[in-house]
Amino acid sequence: MGADAVGQVALRGRDRELTVLRRALGDARDGRGGGLVVLGGPGSGRSALLAAARAEASGFTVRAARGVESERGLPHCGLLQLLPGQADPPTDPLRLGHTVHAAIAQVPAPLLCLVDDADLLDPESREALAFAARRLSALPVLVLFSATGPIDGLPGLWLDPLDREASARVVADHGVADPAPDLLDLASGNPLALTELAATGHIPPHSRLRASVRARLAGLGPGARDLVLMAALDDWLDVDTMVRAAGRSGVDLRSLEDAREAGFVRLDGDHVVAASPLLQTLLREEAPLADRRAVHALLLSVLDPVRHRLRCTWHRAALAGGAEPELAGELLESAAEFWLAGRPRRARALLRQARPLARGTSVRGIADLVQGSLEMREGTPAVASETLLVAANQLSGSQRDLAVTALMLAGEASCVAGDYVRYYAIADRARRLHRPDDSARIRLVLDHFAGMSDAYRGRHDRAAGPLRRVVGLGEMLDEPATKIWASQAAYTLGDAARAHELAVAAVTGASSRGTAALVPWALVYVALSELLLDRHSSALSNALEGLRMARAIGQPNSAVDHLTILALEAALRGDRDTTRTRLAAASHEVATRGLGRPGAFSTWASACVDLADDRPEDALDRFRLMAAGTGRVHPGVRAMATPHFVEAAARCGQQAKAAAALAPFEDWARSTGSDVRLALSHRCRALLGDADADDHFETAIGLHRSSQTALELAKTELFYAHRLRRNRKARAARELLREALKIFQRYDAPHWAERTTAELRAAGESVGGCGKTAELTPQQLQIARLVAGGATNREIAAQLVISHRTVDHHLRNIFARMGLRSRVELAARFR
Known part of the structure; x- marks a missing residue:
């Protein structure tokens, strides 16, 4: 929630709920009234949604009541708030319900009755209002309740936790523009928690959230409280451990059902977990110290010290209370493993515990290595780079392999930030670290620095040797991170197939080892290599999976990488x-x-749209943002975007500028021998309009076909056909354009298809529009499968990161192409 321009409450992330409320108000205005219950726990925003309904109820008479704990035992208090003229209401429930219904019907219509905190109303008022609300279908009246649980016979509108984007907007409304990941994790999408954390950084003792947890916890039996604390104090509490701990302490396992019904825990496969990170944190803080220590000790006594090493370290550290400095190393090792496992919140908690205990330079270096790794994926990459460089300095004397790793990650962070001055400095430092007895892993890192820094500087002949060694070492080493670095090297060499193979191997290896944190990073190179190979369907699927996983494990920077690739x-x-x-x-x-690499992808993507829309001047203006000297840029992305820059410049008549940009790209393509990039190089040379342009176009078409890059083939055919038509070779132009049109339709590229259709007409062929193919495009196939699975248009738009209008457009085409009339028929077809 936040304040809008006129001081009213602005809801964040509640579009679905507001739509339901507006529909209910519209029905009531038209004489089709009823009741609706807004459901949610403390701090979920129930009252804010009722306030939003009041703001939407233009022309309505509004009556309001609120339940109060101290008045729950006083009969008819709620009714007297809502209908103050009701003296001596009947005591019989049926007569009371009819009396309330009649009184509501006499209020000037349309009428909106707001009943907040209905759980706290006296039972007589709540039951009478519910009775009346169930009988309003022919009246212009809406009774809107808010409650923590359902009300018999009335539809409910459950308030789910806010997603991460909406949560960030809530805290931004309260003055925190870039919230720490800890804050968003802790709030768990609870609007009240978000506002309190934004204001003070913690949930204050007097908060309604804390009071609710205290009261609910006090209402549990001793056995259920013990089981709840087990789940709150051990993130990986499996059922087997709980059973053994309960047996040792004499707790009846039937108490677990009481804990579940009270909303404290839930079963996740064979694990028992706290219902949310927010609830978990509040339970830890509200439970008495003696109870917490007893549960830590109990769990430590039943865990296997070898098989459950990380969990044992956690419980032992909690019992030590900071009195055992020798725990620092174990805590940091555990923090690193939790981060790699995709549990950054627990990694940060362990890191905070370990920092005060870290005495030696080496231990502090490991702490900075873990901190920098976390910061690179979820914080500010420029800060991550600085932290990782400090780690490399601290580790260089005692743990050279970790020092080199820190240096490599510092370079990666600099690339993400677009700070190539720093990257080159790190690469020069790495060059001085070479030793004859280096391990294969260290040789890979040092060669990666040497090859990539030369490639970024345009020295492609020098870069090729080190990068090929990186690829070879990456194929030999069985470690996901080294395979990702090798995939990047292969991609730079133009070997898209090898880059793809290495990145997929990294995904597989990371998944099998339980190092989920590396998967979104590896999927970046899976998607990029597939785009280079023109495998748009696979690139779309893998980038969407990378986006989903990055968001799930708290890596917003990786999520942005995937968004810009998408x-x-x-x-x-x-x-x-x-x-x-x-x-x-x-x-x-x-x-x-300060994400320089995604920023460069964004500029490139925007320029590509301009070119598809036949606006080369706008594209050229955008490319100026990627020019050297304009701030933090990404020379790798700038190099990959060269063919589109040349296209824009050539179409604007700036051949000299296009030729100057093309020269280093041609060197790159020749040095790597990549058919994909050689094809683009020849197409660019042809677009400059030289006397041998036809030969370059023909060569490009042949290379596109040999590399099976169909979409780029179609674009080259379109450009070549335009030249042929202008040179009065209409028949040859039409042959190319027919093939190009089919490809554009298959790839769901309507703007390119429209341009091709226009060119066909200009070449003398009668074309009745772009036409439709019988098969679905890759994106349509994804949408069809999601619809068949029961997803709404809103859910599809969110999952594929497309607009509602795009979903509607594709669904119309899907129904037309498949000869269907409804979502039910579509689901049956895919069943």
């Missing part, structure tokens, strides 16, 4: 709306976190 995928097809939707979703994080 935007580029749409832009290469000329899908303006989808590109803009995805770039808008990434723009805030790009700006506030």
